[in-house]
Amino acid sequence: MKKKHFQDILLTLQYFWSKEGCLIYSPYNSEVGAGTFNPATFFKVLDEKPWRVCYPEPSKRPRDGRYCQNPLRVQQYWQLQVILKPAPQNIQEIYLKSLEAIGINLKNNDIKFIEDDWESPTLGAWGVGWQVELNGIEITQFTYFQQMGGLDLKVIPVEITYGLERIAMFLQGVFSIFQIEWNKDFTWGDVYFQNEEEFSFFNFQEVLPEEYLKLFNFYEKEAKRLLEKGLVYPGYDYVIKCSHIFNLLEARGVISVSERVNYIKRVRDLAKLAALKYLEKTSTF
């Protein structure tokens, strides 16, 4: 069988979900920790209107950087995010067929749905679901959202988040993220090695604690100001920025465990406000 390149997997999955009626969307143009932060998920699951979307999301987890020393941990990796609202009855089956589409033989591999109820304290969101394990390796987070922005959801969506690097490693038989073949000429390492190394230095050593704390406070204020004015999307942009700054400060090691809870609550309060304002506004349109 022809080797599946990283970009083939991405394209194949996007094609697969486009046939399931998903709008093929793009990553958000701001630093996010997960595809869930993208307004195409955060806002669009709040109301009762049907919504199907699929998009990749390079996700930043500053604390996971290892200066390129660990083949399996990086501070930025690719998610493929799928949202289907309402969740179709046979969604597990559709999902498994998507794995087949990228060349994973269902009958020759051990695939298990293992309980893992996802939650995001910063987004005020939780759901029930699984991590999908392929021969012991977690490749997907599969969640039926119940709450977003602290609000109970009227129509239950399903969120499917593929870890693209994990899947690519499996399909290519390599055991290092850096060795994943992106296409026939470039590896993941060719694209990201320098990026990873530099961001590891930045995250752990170069984030300026006091200045970034000031930024957090400013972004928080700005988010509130804009949201109160009913400028929902611009306001939400600053909620995302707050969350990212908080992640950076945490990686830098300047937030104590007790302060941590407090910061998370501040971001969550903003997320709640954004969700409320979004619903207020969409219901008056």
Added chain:
Amino acid sequence: MKNYFLLEILTEELPVSYIKPAVLFLKDNFINFLKENEIEFNEIKEFFTPRRIGIFINGLPEKRKVKFIEIQGPPKNIAFLKEGILSEQGKGFLKANKAKEKDIIIKKINEKEYIFVKKKIGGESLKKLISQFLPNIIRNIPFPKRMKISENLTFARPIHSICLLFNNQIIKFKIDNIKSSNFTYPHRDKSFKKIKIKNAKEYFDILRKNGVIALYEEREKIFYQNLKKILKKIDAQIIEEKELIFEMLNICEYPSLILCEFKKDYLSLPKEIIITGLKNYLHSLAVFKDNKLLPYFIVVINKPFLKDKKAINEIKNWYEKACEARLEDAKYYFNEDLKKPLEELIEEEKKVIWIEDLGSLYDKTERLVALTKIIKEDEDLKKIAYLSKTDLLTNMVREKEFTSLQGKMGGIYGKYFNYPQIICDALYEQYEDLPKTIYGAYLTIVDRIDNINASFIKGEIPKGSYDPFGLKKQADNIINTIVYHNLDINLKNLINADLELFWQLKVNFDIEKIEREVSSFFKERLELYIQEKGYSYDIARAITKIIWWNPKSAVKRCEYLKRLKAEKKEDYEKIVIGQKRVRNILKEVNLENLDINENLLIKEEERELLKYRKEIAKDYEEALNKEDYEKALNYLLSLRPYIDKFFDNVFVMDENLDIRNNRLKILKSLKDIFDKYCDFSECVI
């Protein structure tokens, strides 16, 4: 009667911990339902896999038995205005029971005539009864966390089908949008298409052919047969861990086992880390030979039809790689942690909230240091208390999959930092139910007292089956540890000292109220503990009422009291009756002081009793202090002739108030001396 009944609820994968309680709930409700309706059956069994839960019953009748019963109505003279003419009450009674006038019979009860109606009950088909009873039961299956399925239904995960059969007939019912049917789904490796169950009795066979072993016992059997073969091949053993094996058997519908290997280098990691990593990351078993860990692990795969060796080998390779990634992470945490001795983490505890509003982890540590000091002043014990919570700040324990190693990691790191063995052992076993070392016991006792106090301050008080922090178990462990190690520990002092320390933290709470609540909680637990040791409830109560704060002494006292009851029944009963009497007399009395005026002792029997009481008082108390309870009880028994004479010859309620009060004081002093052993008035004779 050869009727078969089947209920199968097919869902998306249920969390392992949800499955058994759910299925037992169904089974219990079915049994109750059958009992209430007096329906006989041969056998009821529950079955479950990650995707299905259900009940199978055989030997049910088609219909509920027909039975006639008589229902009593109002007295005849009220039911009838006059002969043949019903009153409003009479008509109402008939209407309520759907009966006609001709159904009335008259019967005499205690010489009075009442009207009765004869009523036929039963005869309904089981299908009808079940279809009425089932929807509510399914809705009420208890799950720790539920999801919204629709506006009107919540469940653990989405339901795909409900197969509900009485032999070959579908029992019709509907819950939300899901209609009962006669089909189910096979193992996913077989197909995504539904399959038909023609008759309930064929269910297990059909599923077997379709790659699903629905009965847990059967999966277990396959598992152990497989396991035995593998272990024989490499001449090794596993450590039976029920919880893990239950998990392995409930993440698959058909269990196949694969033997995998990891690099020998990882064996340099402490075995606890490897075992926990294998269990929590890969749901897999560690393998031992003569208690030494081997570089193998056993995973369960959900593959009923896969026979291709190459494919199986591929799966094995990936599990091994997954394992290596996890062990590599663990090694990273371990090496990071070894860079910093545990002492250096004590300071960091200040930044960590222990429980919201109840201070930092460091505050807790300081309380533990203070409490252990009350038990024993000792440098090692002090160090143990100081280090006890530091491992919570290590990289290893902070990682979700390794939190279960709390305590153990403290002990393991301690060894690497060359702490004395006595310290490592105490740290290692501090969360165990029954620590084996004395210092480990001291630590767990104060730690758990502190946990219990904190929960009570927070208002988290166990009630009935509500006990989210497992406080009952913690209290029971404290009591058992004290008794097992024969420890002289005064719970009351420790509880109060600990509450005092919370108070100093400026935590706002009613210290006396909490003290009362925690004390009576321990009293209750000790009472139950003593009963479980085989003592009667009254003895348990009589003793704990007096000495709940010293479990070791309480249990010993019970033993001697029980012996007294068995060997000197008459004496025992006399004491109990006497003490009940004294308590009754004193109940209404308010004595200003307890000083007995010797000049008011008119009768010889008073003087004699008092003299003897004084004579033995010191020795009696010494016997109690030395825990020579046989001797102590003998002193109490020796009082008897004096007491008898006193009651025979002295009238307590004398007309002269001074004399009367003086005599009441004598009684009170008697009660006090008996109460030092236990409250005999609680004993039942």
